[in-house]
Amino acid sequence: MTQLRTVQVLGGGSAGSSSHVRSLASGLVARGVRVTVCAPAELDRLYDYLGAGAHFVPLPRLGDPATVTALRNACIGADVVHAHGLQASVRATLALSAPSCGTACGGLGSGASGSGVPGSGGGRTLLVTTWHSRNxxxxxxxxxxxxxxxxxxxxxxxxLGTSSELVDRARRRGARDARLAPVTVPAGRGPVCLHDGKARAELGAVDRPLLMAVGALERGRGYGTLLDAARSWRDLDPQPLLVIAGEGRERAALQRRITAERLAVRLIGRRDDVAELLAAADVAVLPSRREARSLLAQEALRLGVPLVATAVGGVPELVGDAAELVPYGDAAALAGAVRGLLEDAERRMDLAAAGRVQAGTWPTEDETVAHVLSVYDELAGRR
Structure with a gap:
């Protein structure tokens, strides 16, 4: 039997999609699948796709005409090309649909993936896309x-959509075949130290509650609302410390506000030890406007950290009754939910237990890989 070959394509590469591709690459290679990952070079430095056993092809930055040419060449001989996110899907569609590539490389909307790239055995290369989030x-x-x-x-x-909302959206956009495919956050490479006093000491929260938020510092992440909420916690004794891990274009503006309003908030940048920091927190906070299958929500529930999150996108489906949900943009509701948890140790314990139970209902990494491979095998059988 011919060995299946897939090409995984990433565009900008969010933490969720990038770590998912790393997990997929490792699991598929272990099952005898040949995997090529095409992505910006910095993503391999962060996620080590080569270490997962995949071949890695660095793609030029978005907008460079050479991107489509490089991707097209990488896709020759592949059975399935799997694009993660809209940027990657646009690139893959262009690469697969064009008879030849250059500065003018075909166009979108042909509706016939694989028409310009020969796959293995003379068949056509088929396209799978995963929607990880919604802008x-x-x-x-x-x-x-x-x-x-x-x-x-x-x-x-x-x-493939990581939440039911995304599957419905894809169908409304005209998808011929849209399916739910939950993505589980990959397990850490080592044990996580729960209630680690060292982490709390580093963050400056030895004798005060620690609140943790994680994500890119970009518009739509709800950090303005979160800072509004932080203002209302000043009367708590001891006053909680809010720590936000992540980088982005809004960092300078957020820091100016934190300084001007003297808020008990720390921006600590991008961290590789988020799980350890999160495990040390009293409450995790997810204030986003848009989320599908949030990595922070998954990690918090799996670790048994009480979560306050906005009831948006796929979050309610993901967390069930194992988190406190509030409307997006409602600073009073967000502040009140956090305050309520800090003042109610029993409720925090109940949510911690419920979170672990809810996490146990999610597919494992192995099940996620097996599901994706079943889609590839099904499509390969049609070629």
Missing amino acids: HLGGARGGVQRLLERSTVRAASVV
Whole structure:
């Protein structure tokens, strides 16, 4: 039997999609699948796709015409190309649909993935896309996003969505075959020290409650609302410390506000030990406007850390009754939910236990890989 070959494509690469591809690469290689990962070079430095046994092809930055050419060449001979996210889906659709690539490389909307790239055994290369999250863009940018979504889902043989909301959205955009495919946060490479006093000491929260938020410092992440909530915790004794791990374009603006308002908030940048820091927290906070299958929510529940999150996107489906949910943008509700947990140790214990139970209902890494491979095998049988 011919060895299956897949190409995994990443665009900008969020933490969720990048770690998922790393997990997929490792699991697929272990099952005898040949895997190539095509992504910006910095993602291999962060996620070590080569270490997972995959071949790695660095892609030029977005907008460089050479990107499509490089991706097209990498896809020659592949059975399935799997694009993660909208940027990657656009690149893959262009690469697979164009008879030849250069500065003008075909176009979107052909609806026939693989028409220009020969696959293994003379068959055509098929396209799978995964929607990991949903962007909320307005105006002209929102119109462009909808156009790209329609074009890429129609080019894909199968669209996988990490939440039911994303599956429904893909179907509305015209997907021929859209399926739910939950993505589980990969397990850490080592044991996590729960209630680690060292982590609390490093963060400056030895004798005060520690609140933890994690994510890119970008608009739509809800950090402005979170800082509004932090203002209302000043009367608590001891006053909690809010720590936010992540980098992004909004960091300078957030820091200016933290300094001006003298908020008990620390921005600590990107960290590789998020699980350890999260395990040391009293409460995890997820204030985002958009989430599908949040890594922070998964990690918090798995570690038994009480979670306060916005009831958006796939979050309610993910956490069930194992978290406190509040409306997006409602600083009073967010502040009140956190305050309530800090003042109620029994409720925190109940949520910690419920979180671990809920996490036990999610698919394992192995089950996630097996599900994706079953999709590949199904498509390979159609070629």
